[in-house]
Amino acid sequence: xxxxxxxxxxxxxxxxxxxxxxxxxxxxxxxxxxxxxxxxxxxxxxxxxxxxxxxxxxxxxxxxxxxxxxxxxxxxxxxxxxxxxxxxxxxxxxxxxxxxxxxxxxxxxxxxxxxxxxxxxxxxxxxxxxxxxxxxx
Numbered sequence: 758x759x760x761x762x763x764x765x766x767x768x769x770x771x772x773x774x775x776x777x778x779x780x781x782x783x784x785x786x787x788x789x790x791x792x793x794x795x796x797x798x799x800x801x802x803x804x805x806x807x808x809x810x811x812x813x814x815x816x817x818x819x820x821x822x823x824x825x826x827x828x829x830x831x832x833x834x835x836x837x838x839x840x841x842x843x844x845x846x847x848x849x850x851x852x853x854x855x856x857x858x859x860x861x862x863x864x865x866x867x868x869x870x871x872x873x874x875x876x877x878x879x880x881x882x883x884x885x886x887x888x889x890x891x892x893x894x
Contacts, residue, residue: 768797781820781842783848787883790829794879795854798837799826800871801880806839809859812855818855835883 790798802824810822825838843849868876 780889783840783842785886786839789834789881789883791879797871797874797879798881804869811839811861820875
């Protein structure tokens, strides 16, 4: 009888660990494109943000990513939604260090720009949200 209880406890702890490890974290940025500089913003995110995320997925630094462009509307203050999904808290905690390494390797001279406009001149991150979600839950 004691062995049955011990096995049940081990199973319960194991299931709890599996469920805990299935919690992903996502960080979403809502970006406003300033003064109709859509070409600069698209170029910037395609040549920098997307390339870095592609490399991060390939190297196991993030789980996934998504860039969504929203048609300009008066009611919606942002035109781009950038989401980076992390497999777990550990991957999220290492993100800054990992991305710094990628940036140093892939962009040693700084981000690629379409023209002389710096990113602060054509974009503004309005807000950032971080949320956890459980796979299948």
